[in-house]
Amino acid sequence: MTDSTPAPSMPDEPVELARLVAALERPLLLALDCDGVLAPLTDHADDSILTSGLGPDLARLADVDGVTVAILSGRSLDGLAQFEFDAAIQVWGSYGAEQRGVAQPELTAEESERLDVLDELVSEAARRAGTGAWVERKPTSVVVHVREADRDLSDAALDWARTEQGRLVGHAVHEGSNVLELMTRPADKGTGLDALRKEIDPASSVYVGDDVPDEDAFARLGPGDVAIKIGPGDTLAGHRLADPDAMRSMIRALVDSLDPPTT
Incomplete structure (x- = not known):
């Protein structure tokens, strides 16, 4: 800087x-x-x-x-x-x-399997957050968005997702404003x-x-x-x-x- x-x-x-x-x-x-x-x-x-x-x-x-x-x-x-x-x-x-x-290099079999697991996790988080929550799917990651969802439900859903992803290995996590992203192929800005x-x-x-x-x-x-x-x-x-x-x-x-x- x-x-x-x-x-x-x-x-x-x-x-x-x-x-x-x-x-x-x-x-x-x-x-x-x-x-x-x-x-x-x-x-x-x-x-x-x-x-x-x-x-x-x-x-x-x-x-x-x-x-x-x-x-x-x-x-x-x-x-x-x-x-x-x-x-x-x-x-x-x-x-x-x-x-x-x-x-872009294709995902390995291991990365693909891990992405499927991450997808299931954020899909459940979106379900818990309720109406207004949605899942974005990218080539190497999945994202749950809760900006439009009920605040109390979405806070609880993201807390649940953070805990559950902590039990997994090999992935990366990005948090932003009202979003949680799980990446099967780690990358950052x-x-x-x-x-x-x-x-x-x-x-x-x-x-x-x-x-x-x-x-x-x-x-x-x-x-x-x-x-x-x-x-x-x-x-x-x-x-x-x-x-x-x-x-x-x-x-x-x-x-x-x-x-x-x-x-």
Whole structure:
């Protein structure tokens, strides 16, 4: 990170943060989570859309010499397809385990068997949480979502699932806002960002995220890099923006700085 000071409780000004990013050494990697960063959070993932005007601005940034724009999301590639990110943008799903345009290794027999067990567990958790809970199935993981479910029932269901998964071995667990994800092939935002940077070899990196799994990526950044947390909450990031609208303003200011219109 650029410093060891936690992100202030008061958000940064988007334009000032854009200036800071624009001044970073190139080649520059701008790695972004999706939900809660580029798209406001919704009760159901299928209803999520990018903040208005953000798609074209990201595409313009991706065309700037010495700048790589990448999406690094916990969503699967199938789940990210609804956003229709420009072909110039790198898209990495499942915490970096999937990369758009690159074939993913098939699950081993052991991984497949373990995924079936994890699926049964989160399906039971969704049943216990009741109406509004649902299960998302990815190539290497399963997720129970309870944002729309009764709070007391969903809290009890997630507690049950945490206890039950603790009896299993060989998998990984990710917790976020009203979600619990169990992975048969462990991956996280930190290892995903490591892989992304190994491929791109940037001189400086920016990572923007909003939830607990993003802290793994923030922890990988060092001097000369910038970590940005969207929204409230404790974080390792040195900078903070209030919400996806503020992120939209920062991206627009960054576009104007790095790719000014021709006259």
